[in-house]
Amino acid sequence: MPNLLAKGRLARWSGVAGASLATLTTMAGTVLAAAAEHAPNAAHGGEHASGGLPQLNPANFPTQIFWLALTFGVLYYLMSKKALPRVAEVLEARQERISRDLAKAAQLKEEAEAILAQVEKSLAGARAEAQGVIAEAAAGIEANNQARQAQLNADIAERLRTAEASIATAKEQALANIRAESTGIVRDITSRLAGVDVDQAQADAAVAAVLEERRG
Amino acid sequence: MDPLHQFQINSLFQIVLGGYDVSFTNSAFFMVVAVAAIYALLVMGVANKSMVPGRLQSLAEMFYEFVANLVRDNAGHDAKPYFPFVFSIFMFVLIGNMIGMIPYTFTFTSHIIVTFALAATVFVFVTILALLKHGLHFFSFFMPHGAPVALAPILIPIEVISYVMRPVSLSIRLFANMMAGHTMLKVFAGFTVMMISGMGALGFVTGLVPLAINVALTGFEFLVAFLQAYVFSILTCLYIRDALELH
Numbered sequence: 001m002p003n004l005l006a007k008g009r010l011a012r013w014s015g016v017a018g019a020s021l022a023t024l025t026t027m028a029g030t031v032l033a034a035a036a037e038h039a040p041n042a043a044h045g046g047e048h049a050s051g052g053l054p055q056l057n058p059a060n061f062p063t064q065i066f067w068l069a070l071t072f073g074v075l076y077y078l079m080s081k082k083a084l085p086r087v088a089e090v091l092e093a094r095q096e097r098i099s100r101d102l103a104k105a106a107q108l109k110e111e112a113e114a115i116l117a118q119v120e121k122s123l124a125g126a127r128a129e130a131q132g133v134i135a136e137a138a139a140g141i142e143a144n145n146q147a148r149q150a151q152l153n154a155d156i157a158e159r160l161r162t163a164e165a166s167i168a169t170a171k172e173q174a175l176a177n178i179r180a181e182s183t184g185i186v187r188d189i190t191s192r193l194a195g196v197d198v199d200q201a202q203a204d205a206a207v208a209a210v211l212e213e214r215r216g
Numbered sequence: 217m218d219p220l221h222q223f224q225i226n227s228l229f230q231i232v233l234g235g236y237d238v239s240f241t242n243s244a245f246f247m248v249v250a251v252a253a254i255y256a257l258l259v260m261g262v263a264n265k266s267m268v269p270g271r272l273q274s275l276a277e278m279f280y281e282f283v284a285n286l287v288r289d290n291a292g293h294d295a296k297p298y299f300p301f302v303f304s305i306f307m308f309v310l311i312g313n314m315i316g317m318i319p320y321t322f323t324f325t326s327h328i329i330v331t332f333a334l335a336a337t338v339f340v341f342v343t344i345l346a347l348l349k350h351g352l353h354f355f356s357f358f359m360p361h362g363a364p365v366a367l368a369p370i371l372i373p374i375e376v377i378s379y380v381m382r383p384v385s386l387s388i389r390l391f392a393n394m395m396a397g398h399t400m401l402k403v404f405a406g407f408t409v410m411m412i413s414g415m416g417a418l419g420f421v422t423g424l425v426p427l428a429i430n431v432a433l434t435g436f437e438f439l440v441a442f443l444q445a446y447v448f449s450i451l452t453c454l455y456i457r458d459a460l461e462l463h
Contacts, residue, residue, distance in 0.1 A: 053223065054220065054224045055223055055326070055328050055391070055395065056328070060241075060243075060327075060329070062238055063225070063236075063239050063240075063241055064244075064327060064329050064330050064333070066238040067238070067240070067244035067247050067248075068247060068324075069333070071244070071250070071251045071308075072308060076300065076304045078251070079258075079300045079307070080301075082255075083254075083258035083259055084258070084280065084299070084303060086262050087276055088280070089262075089265070090273070091277060091280065091281070094267055097267060
């Protein structure tokens with residue numbers, strides 16, 4: 001803010017400048033006016049033949065003071081009672097609106113921050129919950145896998161046992177067939193080679209003994 | 217061709233009141249125009265009461281805030297009741313000066329009696345204000361604080377003279393600036409016309425020089441028109457502050 005001294009100096013400067021300009025131009029003007037008056041076709045020469053400044057003609061003073069007082073009085077009345085209160089009203093309304101809007105904005109910001117905090121909180125909750133669900137699902141899958149693995153193992157063992165049993169049966173069957181066949185062959189061979197007719201039970205016992213011996 | 221002819225007062229409507237000639241003159245006409253223009257600007261400007269002001273409303277608000285700041289910064293917060301007075305002074309002088317910048321108009325602020333009457337109004341106003349506020353203590357204003365009592369016979373007359381001269385300097389500053397500027401414009405315009413009529417074809421060339429000066433002077437005159445209104449109101453504010461605070 002420019003200080004009062006500077007303002008005072010400005011006023012003084014412009015006063016001095018104005019006064020000197022006035023002096024200069026009044027002199028120039030008077031010369032020109034004189035020239036105009038002496039010119040043969042001076043249109044307005046007669047109107048103020050006195051040659052002085054119109055400003056210094058006291059005949060003009062009453063009317064100017066009268067109309068100045070009237071117009072300035074009216075202006076002051078209009079400004080103080082009508083115009084300025086209206087402008088002030090508009091400016092105050094705007095100021096009020098601005099501060100109200102600012103307060104509202106601050107309030108909304110606070111609300112938004114509260115909502116944000118809440119969202120973050122529920123987000124964290126949801127995340128924890130999701131972790132739990134994932135862990136649970138993983139455990140379930142693991143358990144399921146183990147159960148199926150066990151079942152599969154049992155199944156395989158069962159099949160193995162069945163297969164082994166059937167193999168054993170087939171072997172037994174084959175052995176029995178071999179024994180019966182061998183008995184027949186033995187009786188046949190002995191009758192043809194030695195002419196001895198070995199009875200069924202004897203031949204069977206002999207084959208069984210040999211088979212037993214071989215197996216051992 | 218007379219550069220002072222523009223200051224001539226012409227009666228438009230003869231009125232005599234109590235033996236005085238108070239005719240409606242060209243000066244009075246432009247005072248009425250100024251008041252009407254100021255009132256129209258402010259009232260029409262804020263007629264819509266827009267939250268976001270238009271051009272006219274911005275202008276009206278700008279003037280209001282400009283003068284409000286002027287009063288607050290220079291006359292203090294206690295001077296708020298006198299804001300309409302300073303505003304009226306500022307707008308009256310400013311619009312009066314600006315109307316004068318329109319060709320063929322009359323500049324009522326270029327008449328010493330008008331500016332003196334305005335300055336005297338300010339002077340009487342602040343003096344009454346000071347007397348009402350401080351009573352007889354007001355007269356201590358003429359004896360600067362801390363000055364040796366022995367100097368009183370010298371200081372008091374100086375202070376009284378400087379106080380009484382306030383309306384004189386206030387009015388002459390405005391009057392002289394306005395009259396000087398307008399006379400200069402007319403003088404330089406006259407040079408151009410004289411060169412053309414006196415020097416023939418050559419005059420059209422040499423006449424460009426005063427014309428160019430006149431263009432610059434016109435811009436300068438707009439500055440002066442505003443500046444003088446500003447100075448007049450700022451000094452009014454400072455006088456109000458003196459009246460309220462007595463130093």
